[in-house]
Amino acid sequence: MTPLIIQDEKGLYCPAGDFYVDPWRPVERAVITHAHGDHAYSGHQAYFCTRLSSPIIQQRLGKLERLKALEYGEPIEFGPVRVSLHPAGHILGSAQVRIESKDGVWVVSGDYKRTFDPSCNPFEVVPCDTLITETTFGLPIYKWQPGEKVAQDILAWWETNRLAGKACVLFCYALGKAQRILAELAKLTDRPVYLHGAIASLIPPYEAAGIRMLPTIPVSEMDKNHSYAGELILAPPSAFKSPWLRRFDPYETGFASGWMRVRGAKRRRGYDRGFVLSDHADWSELLQTIEETGAHRVYATHGNSDTLVRYLNERGLEASALKTQYEGEQEE
Amino acid sequence: MKAFTTLYEKLDMTTSTNAKVLAMVNYFATVPPQDAAWALYFLTGRRLKRLISSRMLREWALEMTGMPKWLYEDAYEAVGDTAETIALLLDGGRTTDEAETILLSEWMMQRILPLQNMTEREQYDAVTRWWKMLDMREMFTLNKLLTGALRVGVSQNLVVRAIAEIAEQPTAVIAHRLMGNWEPTEAFFIQLISPEAEVSDISRPYPFFLASPLEQPLETLGNPADWLVEWKWDGIRSQLIRRGQETHLWSRGEDLVTDRFPEISDHAALLPDGTVLDGEILAFQNEKPLPFAVLQRRIGRKKLTKSILEEAPVAFLAYDLLEFNHEDWREKPLEQRRRQMEQLVHQLGGPFRVSPAVQVQSWEQATVLREESRERNVEGFMLKRLDSTYQAGRKRGTWWKWKIDPYTVDAVLIYAQAGSGRRANLFTDYTFAVIHEGQLVPIAKAYSGLSDKEIQRLDNWIRRHTLDKYGPVRVVEPCHVFELAFEGIAQSSRHKAGLALRFPRILRWREDKTKDEADTLENLHQLLNNHIAIREGA
Ligand SMILES: [Zn+2]
Numbered sequence A: 001m002t003p004l005i006i007q008d009e010k011g012l013y014c015p016a017g018d019f020y021v022d023p024w025r026p027v028e029r030a031v032i033t034h035a036h037g038d039h040a041y042s043g044h045q046a047y048f049c050t051r052l053s054s055p056i057i058q059q060r061l062g063k064l065e066r067l068k069a070l071e072y073g074e075p076i077e078f079g080p081v082r083v084s085l086h087p088a089g090h091i092l093g094s095a096q097v098r099i100e101s102k103d104g105v106w107v108v109s110g111d112y113k114r115t116f117d118p119s120c121n122p123f124e125v126v127p128c129d130t131l132i133t134e135t136t137f138g139l140p141i142y143k144w145q146p147g148e149k150v151a152q153d154i155l156a157w158w159e160t161n162r163l164a165g166k167a168c169v170l171f172c173y174a175l176g177k178a179q180r181i182l183a184e185l186a187k188l189t190d191r192p193v194y195l196h197g198a199i200a201s202l203i204p205p206y207e208a209a210g211i212r213m214l215p216t217i218p219v220s221e222m223d224k225n226h227s228y229a230g231e232l233i234l235a236p237p238s239a240f241k242s243p244w245l246r247r248f249d250p251y252e253t254g255f256a257s258g259w260m261r262v263r264g265a266k267r268r269r270g271y272d273r274g275f276v277l278s279d280h281a282d283w284s285e286l287l288q289t290i291e292e293t294g295a296h297r298v299y300a301t302h303g304n305s306d307t308l309v310r311y312l313n314e315r316g317l318e319a320s321a322l323k324t325q326y327e328g329e330q331e332e
Numbered sequence B: 001m002k003a004f005t006t007l008y009e010k011l012d013m014t015t016s017t018n019a020k021v022l023a024m025v026n027y028f029a030t031v032p033p034q035d036a037a038w039a040l041y042f043l044t045g046r047r048l049k050r051l052i053s054s055r056m057l058r059e060w061a062l063e064m065t066g067m068p069k070w071l072y073e074d075a076y077e078a079v080g081d082t083a084e085t086i087a088l089l090l091d092g093g094r095t096t097d098e099a100e101t102i103l104l105s106e107w108m109m110q111r112i113l114p115l116q117n118m119t120e121r122e123q124y125d126a127v128t129r130w131w132k133m134l135d136m137r138e139m140f141t142l143n144k145l146l147t148g149a150l151r152v153g154v155s156q157n158l159v160v161r162a163i164a165e166i167a168e169q170p171t172a173v174i175a176h177r178l179m180g181n182w183e184p185t186e187a188f189f190i191q192l193i194s195p196e197a198e199v200s201d202i203s204r205p206y207p208f209f210l211a212s213p214l215e216q217p218l219e220t221l222g223n224p225a226d227w228l229v230e231w232k233w234d235g236i237r238s239q240l241i242r243r244g245q246e247t248h249l250w251s252r253g254e255d256l257v258t259d260r261f262p263e264i265s266d267h268a269a270l271l272p273d274g275t276v277l278d279g280e281i282l283a284f285q286n287e288k289p290l291p292f293a294v295l296q297r298r299i300g301r302k303k304l305t306k307s308i309l310e311e312a313p314v315a316f317l318a319y320d321l322l323e324f325n326h327e328d329w330r331e332k333p334l335e336q337r338r339r340q341m342e343q344l345v346h347q348l349g350g351p352f353r354v355s356p357a358v359q360v361q362s363w364e365q366a367t368v369l370r371e372e373s374r375e376r377n378v379e380g381f382m383l384k385r386l387d388s389t390y391q392a393g394r395k396r397g398t399w400w401k402w403k404i405d406p407y408t409v410d411a412v413l414i415y416a417q418a419g420s421g422r423r424a425n426l427f428t429d430y431t432f433a434v435i436h437e438g439q440l441v442p443i444a445k446a447y448s449g450l451s452d453k454e455i456q457r458l459d460n461w462i463r464r465h466t467l468d469k470y471g472p473v474r475v476v477e478p479c480h481v482f483e484l485a486f487e488g489i490a491q492s493s494r495h496k497a498g499l500a501l502r503f504p505r506i507l508r509w510r511e512d513k514t515k516d517e518a519d520t521l522e523n524l525h526q527l528l529n530n531h532i533a534i535r536e537g538a
C-alpha cells in the first residue's frame, strides 16, 4: 500500500492528492494547519485553511489571492482523496488535517493540546489508521495544570506586585498564548491589561471570533511618562531585556511557557517568575490521543520524537520519527 | 515543608538581595522556632550526611512506577537533576493531603533522620509513602534533603541580615552567634534572636574579617606608611582559640580542624588562656611556604600517619590578635593588635611564625616586589590599614587583597566549534561574550578547563540548542555562563570589544549564573584602565 503522506525536502506531501501540509518551501497547493510561523510560510501558490485561521494568516503573510477558507469538518476533494479540517485546540483556527482515500484515513495533527482553552475550539478526536502527531513535549516530565489554575497563579503574582507598586511584565507567545491568558483572566478579574504592539495587532481576529478577553490597551497609545505601577503588561519574548521595558520600572518579569516546567530552563532564561502554560500536548495527552484515534501507525514530528517512538514501539505500535522543520515552542 | 519549599523557590528565583532578605524575614517571622532553626541550618550551607544516594532514589522511583529505565534516563537528560526528575515524574500522584500540616522540623526529626537506622526495605516503604503525600514542589525539597544535596542560593551575609532584622540586633552580634558548632533546635533559635548576650561557648570563633579584591589604582589608598603590607598566603585561613585550657582550631569554612594539625594545636597550649589568633596554616619548610598541593595531601587523609606529618610539615603564620586576656580586641587598631601578637608569637615559637610585614617605601616599590609572588608561592599582597578595626565578614575600605592573576571574568558561551584529535567529534572550542548595552560582544576563545563529563554534557546541549550554523561554527542559545581566567588584558583595535585577553581559559562552569549575571564590557574596560594605571605608576 502506498503511503498517503510522505516527507520530502519541502514538507509533508500527499502524492495522491498532490498537495502539501504546512510546507516550509514554496509549493503549488498548501494546506495550512494554523497561523504560527513555523507552519504558515509565504510563497505558496494556493492556500487551504480554516475560516478562523484565514484572517490571521493573511495578517501575517499579507493578502493571499488564492486562499480557500474551510469550515471545520467541511470536506474538499483533491483528486481521489478527500480532505477535511478538524479542531486541534492549539490556537484560534488551528486544525488537524484528515485525509481519506480508498486505502484508509490519515490524520496530520498539526500542533494540538487537550487541556481546556477558552480561546479556541476544543480538540476533536478524529479516528484514523495513521496519525502524524507533534511531540514538542514528548517526555513524561511534562504534565500540565489546567489553564484556569495557571491564571490564578498569574493573578496572585499580579496582586502581590500591585501591592508593592510594581508592574508585571508577562512574556508569552504573541499568537495564541497571549489571547488564552487574556481569556482565562477574564473569568477572574476585569482589570485592563497593557499590550506590546506585536500582541495588540493579534487581538482583533480573536475579538471578531467572539472570544471573551480582558479589556486591553496598547502600550504605544500611552504617554511616555505613564505610570504602570500595579499594571499587567503582556509582551512577546523578543522584548525581554530590550530598552522598551524601561518605561515599566519598577517591574517584575514572568514567562508563560511549557518549558518553565523545568527549573534549569527557568533559571537559564532569567525571568523572575515562570508560569507553566503550554499550547502543546503533554506526555499523557499524546498517549491519550494516540489511543483514542485508534491509529495503528504513528509518525512523530517536533522535539522529543525519539522517546515517544521508542515508547510506542515497546507497546507494539508501529511508530517512527519524521524529521521536520517545525519548531514547536522553541521560538518562545 | 510547604513554607520552606516556598522560601527555597523564592531564593532560587530572584537575584535581588533585598527580595532574598525580605523572603527570609517573612519566613522566620511566621514559622515556629524549631522550623526556623532547621531552615537556618540549611541556609547557612550546613548539610546532613547523605542519607539516601541518588541512585537508590532513582531505583525506588522506577520500582514504584514500573517505568522503563531508558525512559527515566531520557527524562533525566532533559532535567539534569535526580531529585527534580523524580518529582516531575511522580507529580500528580498525590493520594492524601495528610502531609499538609507536618512541620519541617517534624519531617527532619521524626521522619528523615530516623531513616539512618532502617533497613533498605523500610526506607523504601517510608520514602515511597511520603512521595504519595506531597505535591511536586515539596517532593523536590524532600528528595534534595534525602540526598543531602540541598543548596540554597543565598550568602551567609544575607542570612545574617535577615536574622538581625528579626532579632533587632546588630548584624555583627548575629554573625558571631552563628559561628561555630550549633544544633538546629528550638532553644538555639530562641537564643539566637534573644536580646540578651548568650552564655558564651568557649570554642566559638569570631566571624572572619575578609579582604575585598583591590580594583582601584593603588594611589587612591594614600600614603603607604598608613598601611601594613603582607604577602597573601595560599593556605588555610584559620582562627586559633585558646580558652578554658582548651585549644580549638577553626578553618574559614567553619570546620573544626584541631585534629588535622596536632603540631599546631598541641603547641598552642603554651599560649596564655583567653587568646584568639587569626592566621594562615601553610605547608612550610626551611622558613618557606610549600605549594598548596602539599597541604592538600594532609587534608585529604583520614588518618594522619607519622610519614604524612613529615612529608607535609606545617606552620601557623599569625597575622592578627582578636582576643587577649579574655578581652575582645577587635575594636583596637591593627597596629596595636599586631604589636601584642608579635610579642606572643615570638615567645611561643614551635610551628608558629609572624606573617612578616613587607617593608615598602612607595606603591611603585610594592608593585615591583609583587612580581616575586609566584616564586614565593604566594598569591600577591594583603593591604591592611594600620588603624583598621577587625570587622565581620566582607567589608570594603580597610582590608584589600591585591592578588596576582588570574584575572577572571564571567562570560556567556555564544559559539561552539568541534575540536581536533581525540575530541574531533565533540564541540570543545568555545567563544565567549560579555554584555555591552544589552548585546553580547565576543571577548575570548577558550579550549580547555572543563572536565570530560562537562564537555560531554555541554556538547549534548549545544547540539540541541543550535540557533544557526556558519560553516563549522555553531551559534548557540546564549545562556550558559563560564568563569574564565586570564593572565592579562590589552587594548586591541582588531577586536570588536576593543580589548584582548591574554591566555584565557575556563575556570568553571557557572551553572548558578544566568546570562544577565555575566560581566559587562564596561567591567573589562575598567580593569584595562586600572591595569594601565598600575603599570604606568610602576
Ligand atoms: Zn503552533
Ligand SMILES: [Zn+2]
Residues within 6 Å of the ligand: A036, A038, A039, A111, A302, A326, A327, A328, A329
Ligand atoms: Zn509547531
